[in-house]
Amino acid sequence: MPRRQHITVLMILAVSAFLGITFVLSFRSQPEGTRHPDYTPSYHQQVSVDEGLLKGVATAPKLENATLKAELGNAAWKLLHTMMAKFPDKPTEDDSAALKSYIHLFARLYPCGDCARHFQKVLDKYPPQVATRSTAAAWACHVHNVVNKRLKKPEFDCSKIGDFYDCGCAEDGVPAKGKKEGFTPLTLDDKEGLTRGG
Template sequence: MISRFGKSFLFIVVFLFLLGSIALLHPPSRSYIDPWTGDLFGEGGVEKGLHVQPALSESTVHGDVIMSKLGNATAKAELGRATWKLLHTMTLRFPETPTQDERDALNNYFHLMSRLYPCGECAAEFQLLLKKFPPQTSSRRAAATWLCVVHNQVNERLHKPEFDCAHLDETYDCGCGDEPPAELSDLADPRDIMDLERDYSTDELTGVGMIKGGR
């Protein structure tokens, strides 16, 4: 007969064998828990069966403005110039024949930006423009021309000069070509042609009209 010690030893051996078999069949994965969301991430991303961020809902894309009013006029102007340059470059580099997913991405981007733009009152104005002029995403030309028209709507409200949208791609270098962009010192006029928020006919500090050939 097997002694009590022998039974215990045999039990431990069998238990360790089963434990080793389970480890070989299901090797442990490297994972961690996101302390902010509680999601468990493994080597392949978020683990199946756990919380996964849902797709963008209609209310998320087309919700109200999130940011508050931006009172600093200088910061507002600088932000506007940078944003217009980003958006124009984006539409001028948009695919010629976009897929439906790419069209949805661009459309959602404009609407989400109208919620998250740091200038709350500017975002509210942009949301009104999006309702009046829905984003056109069928092609690069459609997207770039649509944005130029929207920009000119803003220029008209701010009493700024209008830009000729028919020659948008001829006058603005989006960096799409093979040749590197010219150095600023090599240009006859180094002003940003898409900087429609500035009026170069007057001095920015005094408001006095510039003489011919001046800036």
Template sequence: MARSRHLALTILLALAVFLSLSYMFSSPPAPRDEQALGLDLGRTPPPPDTPPPSPPPPPSSSEQDKETSGGFVMDLDSIPPAMFEGDSIAPKLENATLKAELGRATWKFMHTMMARFPEKPSDDDRRTLDTFIHLFGRLYPCGDCARHFRALLAEYPPQTSSRNTAAGWLCFVHNLVNERLEKPVFDCNNLGDFYDCGCGEEGSPEKSEHAAGAAAKAEELDAELHRGKE
């Protein structure tokens, strides 16, 4: 009887040890155990630490201009020469009254533009003005007038080295037109600030007085340049 109990206890103990060993070997090892044993159970190890990407370089001035202008930047040097050498785009303007009004307004605009040109222009400023004048010679709304103007440009190219030089060149060309139209010429030495638009600092009494005086002189010069036959 005692032997039977001892045998049964031994069997139960052996069964318990067997079940314990089976459970231990059937359970997956913990992550820490995997690393310790060097096991790879199909898991992709995380990539090693990498430094953050360097920030992009700041945009150049031309790229900034492109962003502020909606993605378009004009390269004046890339304009084909044929664009300056074509004929007038507009047809002949037959109405003499409209032609005279257009001429007065255009000369006032041109003289005011020269008066606002930088005293020490950059190379880009000079290219811009020169390009504008030559394209203006094709786009002017009076076709025959534009043709005469282009002939003057071919003989007397625009001078853009300074504000005074540009203003003096335009006054000289204007007087050539006046001579062809049998109008009186104007002394270009008296241009001064006659065509100053008064775009000075706001709130300054001296600037306001100067602007008022410049406006009066502009009217006087405008009448002087266009006096006589229309």
């Protein structure tokens, strides 16, 4: 009997030693800073945005204050036009999908409910054009004019959009002048028209 107890104790010690060594080695293979017990790893997950989420119903309440509505509208258009001016000349599929998703989510979450619902109708009729920077900028100008027409505001000459919404691109501390490497100043061609879809 005593011999069996010694074998059992030795087996328990061997298994404990094996588990202890495995535990220590698992922490040694982790990058510095991730060994803290409170560390929560962040896993890169593919985010898939479905049509239901993109084109869901806008739920913001009506914005009654006309001054706030106008300020919000001016800031929103500046953001959208500047975003189009900074969009790549030759976007990847990922760039195009991201911009399209952003525009639809922007319309859905816009803080003026009536404005959001109207803009969603505009997007249904004129889907975002994201093939190039020029088509994105022309599309944004066109839908801006659709909204301006509805609000009885003057329409903007879209051939001059590049003069109003520059990308602001520059090297560190050096203002942008002319063409930069990898960036072509925004110009709209007459042959680039708006089409339905991508």
